[in-house]
Amino acid sequence: MQRSYAERMEATFVSQGTFRREGNQITLTDNRGDAGRYMVQDNSLIVLDQDGKPVTGALTSKYVLHRQLLANPEKWKAQAANGIDFIAMGTEPFWNVSLREGQWLIFQTPDKRDSSRIPVQLEKAGGTGWTYTGELDGQLFRLAIYTEFSSDGMSDRIYRYRTTFETNGKKLSGTGVALRGAISGNSAGGSWVLQDILEPGKSLQSLFSQKTPTLLIDTIARKLSGSTSCNRFNGAWMNGSELPFNAAQLAMTRMACAGEGETVFLAAFKKVNGFRCIADELLMYQDNRVLLRWKKL
CATH class of the missing domain: 2.40.128.270 (Lipocalin)
Structure with a gap:
């Protein structure tokens, strides 16, 4: 199970355990024996207290989890056909990075629309993420991809990856979507x-x-x-x-x-x-x- 707070999606907690459903109730028990109980209601999960009852009071709404849809890579079908493996993107400020064939990056913002290719290489790979680094005209670039759900902060869509992009001494945070599976x-x-x-x-x-x-x-x-x-x-x-x-x-x-x-x-x-x-x-x-x-x- 992967959990994060809506206000700070970058703080992600991953745990493993067992899943059990009885009627409209779900019990998740992690490997330490800690259990969480939920009630299924339409497209939501209601967090239950230790007695198996919904939490009441002024914070009731904070204990209702609403289903969010995963971003569909079909939206970027044309980019995938052109050899793009992965797209990282962010808001505040808006930015976009395309990873092509695992060898090139193209970095764009509303003020920077050129398509200069930045040669990169895979610096680190593992079950929790990947890091690509490159250099162009003496400027260093670093794209980090994490296998954690993330939000773009503007819509109700959830993305399968969290990303960061570093350039000019700045670190940008965003989401990511795999198009061709190279990631x-x-x-x-x-x-x-x-x-x-x-x-x-x-x-x-x-x-x-x-x-x-x-x-x-x-x-x-x-x-x-x-x-x-x-x-x-x-x-x-x-x-x-x-x-x-x-x-x-x-x-x-x-x-x-x-x-x-x-x-x-x-x-x-x-x-x-x-x-x-x-x-x-x-x-x-x-x-x-x-x-x-x-x-x-």
Whole structure:
């Protein structure tokens, strides 16, 4: 779970644990045993107190969490077709940085509309972010990308990445969106084992008593392979942050499998239309809903 205060999105707290839903109530328990309880109501979550009741009083409205939509990269489809991998942007002041093919940056503001290419190189990469640095005409540039949700401060949209851009001794803060997967795709590479299927009434232990589904992602060769715990599958990894693979085009063996584990897994796997990495954890989404949680081997 990732939490942040609306007034300061840069202060992000990440924790891991378990998720349980009973009726219209959700309980999130982190690895330290601390539990948070919420009540689902339309498109909102109402924070509950220790007795499982809504908080009352003058601050009641502060304990209602409203669903916010993720920014859709389709808006930047033309830029993606032109080889742009990632767009970072900010307000107050307005600024925009395009990362192209992982090799060039283009920095623009309302007062600076030229398209000078700034050659950059990947200085640092990891499960929590990436840093690109470059120099042009003696001026240093640094783009940092963090795998944290962020807000542009002007709309109700939430972005999958938080960004900072440093130039001329100034540090600009903003949001970011991956267009072609060069950012998020790199962190997904490697071997993974399934940790959880977020399906009501189903647990990993009850579905898979012996073997657990595994996944191997090769972002260089753009290949995906794995096991349902019974059958093997493989296909293309499209290095796209919003649609990493096409489940309908996966090749799979056809052994008869005991139990419902494979059926439940494939039903969730075929719904995936996005993913996100946080440290050694891979989350697969259908829109804003997490379906599968993987751990890196």
